[in-house]
Amino acid sequence: MLFMMFLHSINVLFILIGSCNPLDNGMMRTPPMGWLAWERFRCNTDCKNDPENCISEHLFKTMADRLASDGWRELGYEYINIDDCWTAKERDSKGQLQADPDRFPGGIKALADYVHSKGLKLGIYSDMGNFTCAGYPGTTLDTISIDAQTFAAWGVDMLKFDGCYSNSSDKAIGYPKMSAALNATGRPIAYSCSWPAYEGGLPPKVNYTLLGDICNLWRNYGDIQDCWDSVLAIIEWYGNNQDALQPAAGPGRWNDPDMLLTGDFGLSYEQSKSQLAVWAMLAAPLFMSNDLRTISREAMDILQNRLLIYIDQDALGVQGKRIMKSHAIELWKRTLIAGQYAVAILNKGTDGMPTPFQTSLALMNILDCKQGYKIVDVFAKTEQGSFRLNDTIFLKVNPTGVVLLFIMPLC
Numbered sequence: 001m002l003f004m005m006f007l008h009s010i011n012v013l014f015i016l017i018g019s020c021n022p023l024d025n026g027m028m029r030t031p032p033m034g035w036l037a038w039e040r041f042r043c044n045t046d047c048k049n050d051p052e053n054c055i056s057e058h059l060f061k062t063m064a065d066r067l068a069s070d071g072w073r074e075l076g077y078e079y080i081n082i083d084d085c086w087t088a089k090e091r092d093s094k095g096q097l098q099a100d101p102d103r104f105p106g107g108i109k110a111l112a113d114y115v116h117s118k119g120l121k122l123g124i125y126s127d128m129g130n131f132t133c134a135g136y137p138g139t140t141l142d143t144i145s146i147d148a149q150t151f152a153a154w155g156v157d158m159l160k161f162d163g164c165y166s167n168s169s170d171k172a173i174g175y176p177k178m179s180a181a182l183n184a185t186g187r188p189i190a191y192s193c194s195w196p197a198y199e200g201g202l203p204p205k206v207n208y209t210l211l212g213d214i215c216n217l218w219r220n221y222g223d224i225q226d227c228w229d230s231v232l233a234i235i236e237w238y239g240n241n242q243d244a245l246q247p248a249a250g251p252g253r254w255n256d257p258d259m260l261l262t263g264d265f266g267l268s269y270e271q272s273k274s275q276l277a278v279w280a281m282l283a284a285p286l287f288m289s290n291d292l293r294t295i296s297r298e299a300m301d302i303l304q305n306r307l308l309i310y311i312d313q314d315a316l317g318v319q320g321k322r323i324m325k326s327h328a329i330e331l332w333k334r335t336l337i338a339g340q341y342a343v344a345i346l347n348k349g350t351d352g353m354p355t356p357f358q359t360s361l362a363l364m365n366i367l368d369c370k371q372g373y374k375i376v377d378v379f380a381k382t383e384q385g386s387f388r389l390n391d392t393i394f395l396k397v398n399p400t401g402v403v404l405l406f407i408m409p410l411c
Contacts, residue, residue: 127139
């Protein structure tokens with residue numbers, strides 16, 4: 001009963017967060033959430049032999065139906081994002097990109113209308129280069145304006161702009177040019193830039209001040225793969241480079257460590273929780289790439305955890321940092337609104353049994369409220385009690401698992 005009352009108070013705050021005034025181009029004051037095709041469905045265009053799983057309007061309509069009917073939309077998962085392989089092999093007679101007529105017989109405008117009718121938003125993919133990464137027509141410097149106008153006319157709500165088959169000089173011109181072109185359409189279109197990932201992700205080659213002025217989110221690092229090693233590599237890179245990356249993020253401008261794998265094939269239950277917990281620490285976009293038709297109840301429970309989403313969507317928008325690393329254990333901390341904190345204790349070990357861990361609020365430099373703090377275990381959905389600043393907090397962290405704590409001041 002106490003935990004349910006606590007969740008009710010969180011729900012109220014969750015609603016209030018959604019009403020905050022947006023910044024910049026009015027988009028993505030909190031990290032975007034939704035569903036993305038790439039990791040789960042890749043470039044499967046074989047609709048003849050695999051009609052339920054190919055990149056087609058049927059797939060995106062089906063996933064939109066699931067977001068709308070299975071509780072996702074109400075939690076903030078509002079984008080249905082098309083990735084590579086949606087276009088025909090050639091532009092049309094007017095030089096415009098066009099959807100593959102066999103796989104998208106209604107065209108993107110009709111698909112956008114359908115997605116909007118479900119209370120959702122549609123994202124689309126293009127590439128700042130001669131071709132997309134899968135070899136479909138790209139967006140070159142001379143077609144940026146016409147492509148932006150096309151996306152706006154179709155009713156698209158977000159653009160992911162990749163960077164295959166181009167060079168650094170063209171990217172330096174093209175990414176800002178696309179930002180200006182999208183704004184010039186008069187339609188609010190969120191802008192996801194892959195530019196940093198192609199330039200090593202770090203200053204001085206990457207100018208995050210400029211990126212924050214032109215993009216709503218950006219991929220910093222390489223593509224995630226459906227395995228624990230890939231998740232670990234991303235976590236390690238963000239931790240090792242947090243001093244450069246953390247200041248770049250904030251309302252309307254987010255570092256993007258890539259898609260969520262929960263519900264796919266490569267991660268265990270513990271590893272799925274670990275990815276979600278660290279992504280919440282990073283104030284990361286939460287884009288699932290899975291099959292919402294067959295997702296397990298266990299995976300849904302992780303992805304629909306209201307308190308985890310509340311942490312990720314915190315209105316302050318401050319990205320968390322890794323504050324301790326000892327052998328296989330890492331401790332990540334994020335400052336939230338109203339004197340709240342989130343802490344993730346990650347166990348990267350594979351020892352076969354839970355690792356005991358103890359700390360205190362003082363050791364984690366959580367000292368603002370002298371009366372102490374209430375602590376909630378986010379995944380266990382249990383209140384751990386109230387703690388004074390020097391009280392010992394005893395935990396056990398499963399192999400390749402995480403304990404995610406939500407910490408509320410008592411003053």
